[in-house]
Structure formats: structure tokens, C-alpha cells
Amino acid sequence: MAALFYPGILTMQFLAAIAFISGILGSGASDPPLTLDYYASSCPNVLEIIHQEMEREVLSDPRNAALVLRLHFHDCFVQGCDGSVLLDDTVMLRGEKTASPNINSLKGFEIIDRIKSNVESECPGIVSCADILTIAARDAVILVGGPYWDVPVGRKDSRSASYELAxxxxxxxxxxxxxxxxxxxxxxxxxxxxxxxxxAHTIGVARCENFRARIYGDYESTSGGSPLSEVHLSQLKSTCPAAGGGDNNIAPLDYETPYTFDNSYYHLLLNGEGLLNSDQELYSSVLALQTKQLVEQYALDVAAFFQQFSVSMVKMGNLMNPDSFLNGEVRKSCRFINA
Incomplete structure (x- = not known):
């Protein structure tokens, strides 16, 4: 697949950049002021409330698990995990929902609204939307067959958002x-x-607009043109025409087990059948040295994938915006800052 740099000297420069960036930022997600028992006395039933609502949501539609998990990712990548992605636009605040990666991608906000309402009924003004989203994402994974991990809590909700960073x-x-x-x-x-x-792309769907270039590009060459991949590619092209139109048509990121959290996603990458370019690059890029080995490891060993996914989710979930932690709040509504 196409890569941004060629191997050789530029590869060495990239590896050096990795080392430099990791040295600067590597500790940023490791030691936030969060604890497992933050709500032990103030809202002891919060985990049960969130889990019960997520269970209802996933039973009503298994796709809801992926919606909530994606919300959590998009929240944490902007200002840390502070609930900023949940904010609606107002006269005084431009939120993140209409940013290019979010506007046609993110759904499930009403799920978080329902959970927040239930939590507020039990413990008004105690549990942040940021914590609710982080816990709900963990429960979403469990409910479709994925691993459990403990979620440190104590996040505050941001009073700001960043359209630009999104x-x-x-x-x-x-x-x-x-x-x-x-x-x-x-x-x-x-x-x-x-x-x-x-x-995480072992569940969820993508819009035609986001995989059109891949299926009319190098999909056939990475997949080797096997009979099964040819059939699937034909189905994808029927869903997503080359000439435009159908931008909002969807296809599962993992067509083998689209509603089960497993390691099938990595099997697809080994077969060259990753739906998104960004996914297949992990295995097929000329620079996929370490990433290719990890794809192979997780494809062969689901326990290793589950264990590392749990560790990495905690690490991502611990990303924090210091300003939000110091000056944040517990929102009454996840969509608006408190008056």
C-alpha cells in the first residue's frame, strides 16, 4: 500500500521521531489523579446503573456497542477524556460534533443522555459525563464478547471543546x-x-465515503484476488459505487463477525481485506515493521489481544486535560455546560 515515506534513511528518521515524541509524551497518560473507588460513598450504584442501561441498549441493537466505543475514542483524542465530544454547539461555544471526522461518523449521543438521566436520578450532580462515557465504553465491549477492565474514575467535564483539534x-x-x-x-x-x-474495529461500520478509495484502489492486490475476497469486494462495490453517490451507505468493518468483539479484524488484515486504508496499512505498508508483527500476534492469540486492548484502553482513558481536571465540572446535561 502507499506509504508517506520511502524506506531507508527516511525510515530511520521516522523511528528517531518516534523515540523523540515518546520521550516527551510517554508519561502523559500514565499517572492521572483517578481512582477505582472515587464514587464508592457518593454514588455506590453508578457502575450497576450504567451497565444495566448499556445492556438494554445493546440488546435493542448490537450496533450500539460500537457507537458508544467510538464516542469514547473521539472524546479522548481531543483534550483528553473530558466529555467535550458530547457538547452541542451554542452561541457561545463551537463543539466538536460538526468537525470533519465526527459530523457523519458519531452517533449514540442519546444513549449517553439516557444513562446520564438515570445516574442523575440516583446521584444528582455527582458523576461526570466523562466518567459515564468511559465506563459505558468498557461495558459496551463486554456486552458483545470483549474483555473486562477496571475503569479508574474521577474525571471532570470540560467547559470547553475544540473543533480545531477534532x-x-x-x-x-x-x-x-x-x-x-x-x-x-x-x-x-x-x-x-x-x-x-x-x-476496536472488530465491531462497527464505515460509510462508503470512507472506504471508496480503498476498494477501488489496492484492495484486490492486498487480498490476493482469492475467490472469497473477490465475492466480498464485489458486494462492497455494489454498496459503494465508484461514480459517486451512496456516500452514506455502510459496510461492516469486520464482515466475518460484525457484532462480536473478537480478533477477526486481525485475520482480515492478514488476508489483505481491511476495509479502511488506515487499518490495512498496519499490515501492508512497507513501513509496517513492528505493527505487522503485532497484527500477526493478535490474529493468532485472542487472549494476547484482549489483554493488551484492556491495558491500552485504560491508558487512553486516563488521558486528561489538566485544565478540565482543575477547572471542570459535573454537567447536569452532557450536551451543555452548567450555567
């Missing part, structure tokens, strides 16, 4: 390997975190 920080479907890794490294997330967290 446009620059969030990885996009057609980016190459270097750009994807850089965006993770910039937040203090390692190459290992990048590959493990990308495994």
Missing part, C-alpha cells in the same frame, strides 16, 4: 501508517497501543 487529532480512514502512528504517539500512546486499539 479536525487535526483524530485519525482518519484514508491516512497512511506514519500519520496514524504519529497521532497516537502525540497523545503518549505507543505503537503497541495503536495496533491494539485499532482492534
Amino acid at each position: 479536525n487535526t487529532n483524530i485519525p482518519t480512514p484514508n491516512q497512511g501508517l506514519i500519520a496514524i502512528i504519529y497521532k497516537f504517539l502525540y497523545l503518549g500512546l505507543s505503537v503497541t497501543d495503536t495496533v491494539a486499539l485499532s482492534g
Whole structure:
């Protein structure tokens, strides 16, 4: 697949850049002031409330698990995990929902609204929207077969959002390997975190607009033109015509087990069938040295994937905006800052 740089001296420069960025940012996500028992006395039933509502949502539509998980990712990549992605635009605030990576991608806000309403009924003014989203994302993964991990809590909700950072920080479907890794490294997330967290694409769907270039580009060459991949490619092209139109038509990111959190996503990458360019680059890019090994490892060992995904989710979930922690709040509504 196409890469942003050629191997050789530029590869060495990129590896040096990784080391430099990691040295600066590597500790940024490691030691936030969060605890497992933050709500033990103030809202002891909060985990049960969130889990019960997420269970209802996933039972009503298994796709809701991916919606909530994606919301959490897009929140954490902008200003840290502070609930800023949940804010609606107002006269005084431009939110992140209409930024390019979000406007046609993010759904499920009403799920968080319902959970917040239930939590407020039990413990008014206690539990932040940022914590609710982080816990709900964990429960979403569990409810479709994924691993459990403890979620440190105590986040505050931001009183600001960043449309600009949403446009620059969030990885996009057609980016190459270097750009994807850089965006993770910039937040203090390692190459290992990048590959493990990308495994979230074992659930969810993508819009035609985001995979058209891939299926009319090098999909056939990376997949080797096997009979099964040819059939699937034909189905994708029927869903997503080359001549335009159908931009909002969708296809599963993992067509083998679209509603189950497993390691099938990595099997697809081994077969060259990643739906998004940004996914297949992890295995097929000429610079996919470490990432290719990790894809192979997680494809062979689901336990290793689950273990690393859990670790990386905690690490990502611990990304914090210091200003939000010091000057944030517990919103009454996740869509608006408090008056």
C-alpha cells in the first residue's frame, strides 16, 4: 500500500521521531489523579446503573456497542477524556460534533443522555459525563464478547471543546501508517497501543465515503484476488459505487463477525481485506515493521489481544486535560455546560 515515506534513511528518521515524541509524551497518560473507588460513598450504584442501561441498549441493537466505543475514542483524542465530544454547539461555544471526522461518523449521543438521566436520578450532580462515557465504553465491549477492565474514575467535564483539534487529532480512514502512528504517539500512546486499539474495529461500520478509495484502489492486490475476497469486494462495490453517490451507505468493518468483539479484524488484515486504508496499512505498508508483527500476534492469540486492548484502553482513558481536571465540572446535561 502507499506509504508517506520511502524506506531507508527516511525510515530511520521516522523511528528517531518516534523515540523523540515518546520521550516527551510517554508519561502523559500514565499517572492521572483517578481512582477505582472515587464514587464508592457518593454514588455506590453508578457502575450497576450504567451497565444495566448499556445492556438494554445493546440488546435493542448490537450496533450500539460500537457507537458508544467510538464516542469514547473521539472524546479522548481531543483534550483528553473530558466529555467535550458530547457538547452541542451554542452561541457561545463551537463543539466538536460538526468537525470533519465526527459530523457523519458519531452517533449514540442519546444513549449517553439516557444513562446520564438515570445516574442523575440516583446521584444528582455527582458523576461526570466523562466518567459515564468511559465506563459505558468498557461495558459496551463486554456486552458483545470483549474483555473486562477496571475503569479508574474521577474525571471532570470540560467547559470547553475544540473543533480545531477534532479536525487535526483524530485519525482518519484514508491516512497512511506514519500519520496514524504519529497521532497516537502525540497523545503518549505507543505503537503497541495503536495496533491494539485499532482492534476496536472488530465491531462497527464505515460509510462508503470512507472506504471508496480503498476498494477501488489496492484492495484486490492486498487480498490476493482469492475467490472469497473477490465475492466480498464485489458486494462492497455494489454498496459503494465508484461514480459517486451512496456516500452514506455502510459496510461492516469486520464482515466475518460484525457484532462480536473478537480478533477477526486481525485475520482480515492478514488476508489483505481491511476495509479502511488506515487499518490495512498496519499490515501492508512497507513501513509496517513492528505493527505487522503485532497484527500477526493478535490474529493468532485472542487472549494476547484482549489483554493488551484492556491495558491500552485504560491508558487512553486516563488521558486528561489538566485544565478540565482543575477547572471542570459535573454537567447536569452532557450536551451543555452548567450555567
